[in-house]
Amino acid sequence: MQSRSSPSTLEAHLGYWLRMVSNGVSLSFARKVEREGVTVAEWVFLRALYDTGAVAPSQLADRMAMTKGAISKLADRLLEKSLIERRANPDDRRAHTLALNREGRALVPRLAALADENDEEFFGALASDERRRLEQLLRKIVKERELTGVPVD
């Protein structure tokens, strides 16, 4: 009679450790940006708009690997918070564009500083060659697995 092996533990998986650290980093960052009145998803959205300038929701959806519906909902919240503007396109009246307003543009550098601070808090424990190594390993997986889109959660 053969003995059965135990099912592998949670800790046996690299994915487990990855999720543990990633959740810690994201939760800590979420608390920081909350002080500026936004969520992590909103930070990603605002940072994207900062680079693109006025852009169609559908393009943002592609860029952020989100559905149009999700973009709409995020845009609604940021409009309510008066951080972005939604404009009609006179050439194609189906099309809209989204863009940062003055307040939104002023907020992005403050949020970026919080992101810098958060990264330093978590990865400051690593030596600079360790940080490079970690980034290299993560980028390798992103490349191999063709991971795409901006992670927001």
Next chain:
Amino acid sequence: MQSRSSPSTLEAHLGYWLRMVSNGVSLSFARKVEREGVTVAEWVFLRALYDTGAVAPSQLADRMAMTKGAISKLADRLLEKSLIERRANPDDRRAHTLALNREGRALVPRLAALADENDEEFFGALASDERRRLEQLLRKIVKERELTGVPVD
């Protein structure tokens, strides 16, 4: 007149790459366990019960770093799916215990196999010394930052 520096990009942060890979791993795993009718959070819950045997919800809440309410809700879903049992404690009638039933116990090894498979898909791209290095770096951050609890999302 001094030029202002641009706000740091998303990609400039290790947290960004971590979240990108972690989300990819978790999403892929979520799709796998969905075929067995459970979510990632439910897998974590079931795997914990497999080790503990019958256990109080409050103990599980501690162990999984979740609130009692969250545990209750998860337990409700797993009861509906007939994977666990909820029993009253005759000594203290406030107290309950949760335990896997036969079906739940049979499911855990199948889910563990999916976790193995998923880990292999993502980290198989790395050489074994790279995998060890990645785990070591992640564990170092967990230790330094005293990250705790089982990540479920």
Next chain:
DNA sequence: TATTGTTATACTCTATAACTATA
């Protein structure tokens, strides 16, 4: 007919707090 974007619906995860039963 196809496309753009919004809206409706639904589900998971999370947290807080009110509540019930018991001690």
Next chain:
DNA sequence: TATAGTTATAGAGTATAACAATA
């Protein structure tokens, strides 16, 4: 009063699909 657990509520994120307007 304190504790164990459940339930209610709410918000964020996600996805699907129905929908209106326009092309």
